[in-house]
Amino acid sequence: MHGTAAAGAASNPETGAPRRLFLSAQGIAKAYGGVKALNGVSLALREGEVHGLVGANGAGKSTLIKILAGLTAADAGRITIDGAPVTIAAPHEASALGMSFIHQELAFIPEMSVIENIMLGLPKPSRLGFIDWRAIARDIAPIAERVGLNTPFHAKARSLSTAEAWLVNICRALVRKSRLLVMDEPTASLSAREAERLLAIVEDLSRSGVAVLYVSHRLDEILRLCHSVTAFRDGESVADLSGDALTRERLMEAIVGGNVETMPAEARANHDRGTVALKVRGLARAPMVRGVDFELHHGEVLGIGGLVGAGRSELARLVYGADRPHEGAMELAGKPYAPSSPTAAVRSGLGFVPEERRSEGLILTKSVAFNMQLANLANIVRSPALPLIDTRKRRSQTEAIVKSLAVKTPDTETTVGRLSGGNQQKVVIGRWLLRRPNILILDEPTRGVDVGARGEIHRLIREIAAEGMAVMVISSEPDELPDLCDRILVMVEGRITRELTGEDMTRNAIVSASYASAA
Amino acid sequence: MTDISTSHRRLSPGTKAGLAFFARYATILGLIAMIVAFSLLSPRAFPTLLNFTNVLNQASLAIIIASGLTMAVIVGELDLSVGFAASLHGILVTGLIVATGLPIPVAILVVLAVGALVGLVNGLVVTKLKVNSVIATLGIGTILTGLAFAYSAGVPIVSGVPEAFLEISLGRWLWGIPNNIVVMAVVVVALWVLVERTSIGQEIQAVGGNPAAARLAGISVDRIKILGFVISGMCAALTGILLASRLGSGTASAADGYLLTAFAAVFLGSATLRDGEFHILGTVIGALVIAVGFNGLNIFGAPTFSQYMLQGGILIVAVGLSSLGRSIAER
Numbered sequence: 001m002h003g004t005a006a007a008g009a010a011s012n013p014e015t016g017a018p019r020r021l022f023l024s025a026q027g028i029a030k031a032y033g034g035v036k037a038l039n040g041v042s043l044a045l046r047e048g049e050v051h052g053l054v055g056a057n058g059a060g061k062s063t064l065i066k067i068l069a070g071l072t073a074a075d076a077g078r079i080t081i082d083g084a085p086v087t088i089a090a091p092h093e094a095s096a097l098g099m100s101f102i103h104q105e106l107a108f109i110p111e112m113s114v115i116e117n118i119m120l121g122l123p124k125p126s127r128l129g130f131i132d133w134r135a136i137a138r139d140i141a142p143i144a145e146r147v148g149l150n151t152p153f154h155a156k157a158r159s160l161s162t163a164e165a166w167l168v169n170i171c172r173a174l175v176r177k178s179r180l181l182v183m184d185e186p187t188a189s190l191s192a193r194e195a196e197r198l199l200a201i202v203e204d205l206s207r208s209g210v211a212v213l214y215v216s217h218r219l220d221e222i223l224r225l226c227h228s229v230t231a232f233r234d235g236e237s238v239a240d241l242s243g244d245a246l247t248r249e250r251l252m253e254a255i256v257g258g259n260v261e262t263m264p265a266e267a268r269a270n271h272d273r274g275t276v277a278l279k280v281r282g283l284a285r286a287p288m289v290r291g292v293d294f295e296l297h298h299g300e301v302l303g304i305g306g307l308v309g310a311g312r313s314e315l316a317r318l319v320y321g322a323d324r325p326h327e328g329a330m331e332l333a334g335k336p337y338a339p340s341s342p343t344a345a346v347r348s349g350l351g352f353v354p355e356e357r358r359s360e361g362l363i364l365t366k367s368v369a370f371n372m373q374l375a376n377l378a379n380i381v382r383s384p385a386l387p388l389i390d391t392r393k394r395r396s397q398t399e400a401i402v403k404s405l406a407v408k409t410p411d412t413e414t415t416v417g418r419l420s421g422g423n424q425q426k427v428v429i430g431r432w433l434l435r436r437p438n439i440l441i442l443d444e445p446t447r448g449v450d451v452g453a454r455g456e457i458h459r460l461i462r463e464i465a466a467e468g469m470a471v472m473v474i475s476s477e478p479d480e481l482p483d484l485c486d487r488i489l490v491m492v493e494g495r496i497t498r499e500l501t502g503e504d505m506t507r508n509a510i511v512s513a514s515y516a517s518a519a
Numbered sequence: 520m521t522d523i524s525t526s527h528r529r530l531s532p533g534t535k536a537g538l539a540f541f542a543r544y545a546t547i548l549g550l551i552a553m554i555v556a557f558s559l560l561s562p563r564a565f566p567t568l569l570n571f572t573n574v575l576n577q578a579s580l581a582i583i584i585a586s587g588l589t590m591a592v593i594v595g596e597l598d599l600s601v602g603f604a605a606s607l608h609g610i611l612v613t614g615l616i617v618a619t620g621l622p623i624p625v626a627i628l629v630v631l632a633v634g635a636l637v638g639l640v641n642g643l644v645v646t647k648l649k650v651n652s653v654i655a656t657l658g659i660g661t662i663l664t665g666l667a668f669a670y671s672a673g674v675p676i677v678s679g680v681p682e683a684f685l686e687i688s689l690g691r692w693l694w695g696i697p698n699n700i701v702v703m704a705v706v707v708v709a710l711w712v713l714v715e716r717t718s719i720g721q722e723i724q725a726v727g728g729n730p731a732a733a734r735l736a737g738i739s740v741d742r743i744k745i746l747g748f749v750i751s752g753m754c755a756a757l758t759g760i761l762l763a764s765r766l767g768s769g770t771a772s773a774a775d776g777y778l779l780t781a782f783a784a785v786f787l788g789s790a791t792l793r794d795g796e797f798h799i800l801g802t803v804i805g806a807l808v809i810a811v812g813f814n815g816l817n818i819f820g821a822p823t824f825s826q827y828m829l830q831g832g833i834l835i836v837a838v839g840l841s842s843l844g845r846s847i848a849e850r
Contacts, residue, residue, distance in 0.1 A: 320735075322734070322735065341734075341739065342734055342735050342736075342737050343734075343737050343738065343739040345737070346736075346737030347737070352735055354732075354735050359729070359731060359732070360731050360732050360735050361732055361735070362729065362732055363724075363725050363728035363729045363732055363733070364728075364729065365728055365796070366724065366725070366728055370721065370724070370725075373721065374721065374722075374725055374733070374736040374737075374738070375736050375737050377718035377721055377722065378718065380718070381717070381718045387717045387718040387719060388712075388716055388717055389716055389717060389718060389720075389721065431736065
């Protein structure tokens with residue numbers, strides 16, 4: 001197996017020594033129901049290598065990771081570690097083989113302390129039959145320092161920020177002496193500064209010989225970090241890129257299949273702003289929202305930019321009635337508006353696409369049709385007095401939206417949990433297209449969504465705005481808003497500090513405004 | 520729910536399909552197996568129209584109370600008060616007829632309204648005071664038992680119950696079908712239509728599936744949960760009324776045993792036809808399994824303790840099958 005590491009990219013850039021193959025997966029196939037998630041993919045990981053895994057949502061990345069983690073079983077294929085064939089039937093077997101997994105939705109026990117979470121499931125030294133936490137803390141301290149985890153060990157895990165939670169999980173992996181760390185979209189919910197810190201840690205891990213499988217939609221990060229990259233498309237591995245071949249163009253081509261959809265310029269060419277749909281005055285709910293004023297017009301896409309934790313999602317929750325403001329007032333089309341619940345907000349003509357689509361957007365065990373029709377039930381009953389569902393209407397309406405959004409699903413009765421992230425997001429958006437609210441708020445609409453679906457979702461947002469809907473989009477990706485919005489507000493520490501329009505709507509303007517008074 | 524916490528062994532697609540089939544149809548296969556076995560073992564007593572009618576008649580009360588309970592569990596809550604509530608309602612209806620002298624239909628309507636009120640209180644305590652439903656309904660149920668003793672002063676209401684009231688449970692007013700069976704059928708069909716075919720049913724299922732997502736989709740989660748408790752309370756009241764009519768008396772703990780039967784039926788039902796999802800039709804089948812099992816034990820003269828053991832055993836097997844179904848569905 002030493003002889004296999006011959007290619008240029010497979011050698012260590014610092015020592016020039018060839019890297020040893022750690023893990024190889026070949027011909028992995030997996031189908032859910034009738035849907036092929038993986039159709040014979042292959043992947044080779046070398047020690048100390050940062051290996052990127054890219055692909056559109058639904059391309060099969062998550063499925064492969066689940067197979068490696070022992071969470072699901074492959075239908076076919078072969079996995080070897082250090083050249084020896086292995087079977088991974090359960091998560092603990094994956095960790096025994098030296099693999100650690102950090103998923104998008106981080107798993108830890110909120111009521112336990114940081115140190116207890118780090119040591120969860122690991123053998124702990126004891127004295128006189130009691131766990132010797134002092135010795136453990138002594139052992140862990142250097143590891144925590146190495147990854148920059150400054151939180152006190154005894155702090156409860158639920159008080160951790162997303163970034164700190166990532167660090168705790170990385171500590172766990174290092175304490176386990178993992179040889180491979182699999183990270184799924186690590187920077188998706190981190191601020192730019194936190195993401196930078198995480199990238200540095202990944203580089204450090206790689207130098208010390210730990211292999212990292214880095215799954216991300218952010219091509220900048222992939223290009224910067226990864227020694228080699230495997231691209232998946234429609235359940236197949238379509239490219240293995242390294243060295244000079246590893247370029248943005250080649251990556252895009254591999255992911256999308258040569259057809260990148262971009263926003264047609266005329267779609268948002270100088271249309272008039274309509275009347276005021278929503279007026280917000282002095283809205284506050286300390287500590288996250290501290291006095292916000294803005295107006296949202298019919299027919300416009302208003303972007304809300306800023307760092308994670310600036311209070312944008314919290315602002316959306318206030319407008320949507322999910323939380324009650326402590327101060328301030330709102331008006332809908334000139335009339336006072338104080339929603340007591342999301343139900344009241346929906347009745348007043350609002351819609352909301354939440355940030356966490358799996359936990360807050362969807363009923364995962366139910367079908368596509370069920371999820372899409374959830375806000376539209378009044379329109380598919382036979383009569384208001386006898387609310388029997390008209391199943392024909394239900395199906396035809398759902399099918400029309402599935403078609404127009406190009407949701408990839410075998411049929412409208414497929415369980416929504418079986419769809420990929422991008423398609424799940426389209427289902428949540430489809431729910432509101434059916435209901436046609438006057439105001440639609442979308443929180444991170446393209447987070448964890450692939451390049452192709454992202455373009456489609458953007459086009460969709462422009463279309464509904466063009467039809468007169470007032471749209472508010474929250475995004476942490478500075479690149480996203482300038483393409484999409486007519487106007488951008490930047491939030492810093494619970495206040496709107498900047499309004500950007502026209503030529504001023506640039507990535508740099510958003511980033512600098514985001515950091516302006518936060519520093 | 521999360522994949523991270525589900526540990527499982529490697530399964531071939533064939534094994535998985537087999538397990539899923541087992542989990543979904545085990546209850547029905549068990550029911551058929553029992554019917555066949557009892558028929559072979561006791562060809563004279565068991566497989567007769569009279570006995571089947573009898574079993575269904577006996578099972579009707581359990582099916583009604585279990586269908587009500589199903590409404591509470593579908594919205595994601597437990598209602599432990601149903602048995603105690605049914606006992607209270609039995610006493611209340613006899614008391615209102617015998618002691619207060621209300622006409623029978625009025626007494627029944629009053630008791631149904633009290634049943635709805637009990638459900639409303641359960642629902643409000645769970646949704647507004649945010650008390651865990653196990654604790655809330657256990658507490659309310661205990662209070663109801665206290666009320667039952669207080670109302671009857673600890674003495675069963677036996678004498679003076681009019682024939683006409685007994686006739687409700689004993690009569691066969693439609694095509695010679697026992698009234699209990701007719702009432703049960705009406706309740707089951709109504710609830711099935713409500714859950715499976717109406718917009719409220721969609722909201723009920725959404726609240727049970729993911730309350731956070733249901734709320735953000737604009738559904739009033741609290742109201743739907745309260746509705747589940749109210750229906751559960753009304754079904755408990757109906758069961759209490761029919762039981763009092765069948766027994767011809769009101770006793771402070773007459774219906775307590777229905778709690779366990781109802782839970783066993785509901786969980787057995789959730790493993791039937793669907794993967795660990797509560798539904799009315801499943802509950803009916805679950806209750807039939809229990810009823811046929813009891814009937815068999817009776818025919819063979821099995822001692823009383825075996826009934827408890829059967830019921831407890833069924834409850835555990837039922838919950839086991841239910842979670843097996845769910846874990847297969849999530850793989």
